[in-house]
Amino acid sequence: MSRLVRLILILMLLISVPGTVYVWLMPVEYFQTWMIERANPDQYSQFAAHEQGQALTVLLRILLPLLAILTIAGFIFYPRVVQLATHSWQTLKQLTSLQQLGRTYLFRVLLISWFILGLVHFAGGVSRRIEDWPWYHFRAGSEMMPNISDSNRDVIRFVKEATEDDARILVLSDQKLFFLSYYLLPRKLFHPLHPESEFVLPKEFQQRQLKAYRLSDLDTDYLEQISPDYILEYYEGKDYLENDRLLEDTRWLEFMRSQYGPDYQPSFNVRLKKYQEPESLPDATPQKQEATP
Numbered sequence: 001m002s003r004l005v006r007l008i009l010i011l012m013l014l015i016s017v018p019g020t021v022y023v024w025l026m027p028v029e030y031f032q033t034w035m036i037e038r039a040n041p042d043q044y045s046q047f048a049a050h051e052q053g054q055a056l057t058v059l060l061r062i063l064l065p066l067l068a069i070l071t072i073a074g075f076i077f078y079p080r081v082v083q084l085a086t087h088s089w090q091t092l093k094q095l096t097s098l099q100q101l102g103r104t105y106l107f108r109v110l111l112i113s114w115f116i117l118g119l120v121h122f123a124g125g126v127s128r129r130i131e132d133w134p135w136y137h138f139r140a141g142s143e144m145m146p147n148i149s150d151s152n153r154d155v156i157r158f159v160k161e162a163t164e165d166d167a168r169i170l171v172l173s174d175q176k177l178f179f180l181s182y183y184l185l186p187r188k189l190f191h192p193l194h195p196e197s198e199f200v201l202p203k204e205f206q207q208r209q210l211k212a213y214r215l216s217d218l219d220t221d222y223l224e225q226i227s228p229d230y231i232l233e234y235y236e237g238k239d240y241l242e243n244d245r246l247l248e249d250t251r252w253l254e255f256m257r258s259q260y261g262p263d264y265q266p267s268f269n270v271r272l273k274k275y276q277e278p279e280s281l282p283d284a285t286p287q288k289q290e291a292t293p
Helices: 002-025 028-037 043-076 078-095 101-136 150-162 220-226 250-260
Strands: 168-173 188-190 230-235 269-274
Touching: 002 043, 002 078, 028 043, 043 078, 043 101, 150 230, 150 250, 150 269, 168 220, 250 269
Parallel strands: 168 188, 168 230
Antiparallel strands: 230 269
């Protein structure tokens, strides 16, 4: 056991000390350039490689010195390390010894496999974290809201800021916005889909216009059934866009101008308002609806 421990410490020393000197002497730009040269030439990949190079450098500048410190400490307290390793190995052998030799070997193989699997998952998690670093950094997914459009992000952030956590919100839109229920938790959302759009796959940038409900299409019984605190009307498609109502919601306009400057002019309809009494809503032909959050 003593020779094995010494061999492991020597290997750790050969990796950690030169590696620490190398990553701290070389500038971050050196590693970023190395990553960029091996990335695809498109702007997206170049940006990702630039940020990933920085993340990888910082990670190595933390891990390699820690490994070097542990290695040096292992040499300083070498007798204790050998004693601890020997005791741990004997204890592990006793704990994994079963009555039958075959079962003992099988149990140990499964235990080693479980340990290796854990290392693989850990390495995969670190790799994925470095891969996502250009966009996430230390921000959570609920803050970044990946894989959705910029306008969707703006609407989510606006609604989150303008409504209470326990609000019930009726969403009317020409998009399929099921993901709003996740990003706006713990709020409860109701998003009725038009029957003609229920099994239609949307396309980006409104290339395929989906049929949608307007507020006037919903009868009072349906509104009373779900009893929302707010009604959100959000339309981007040309069939539902009302240019004369782009500036109707002053809170939405103030929010967007605080994000993009005082000259911002909205290009799609967003109206968030408190639910009014049914008597004040326009009459409409009754339709059978189901309140589906």
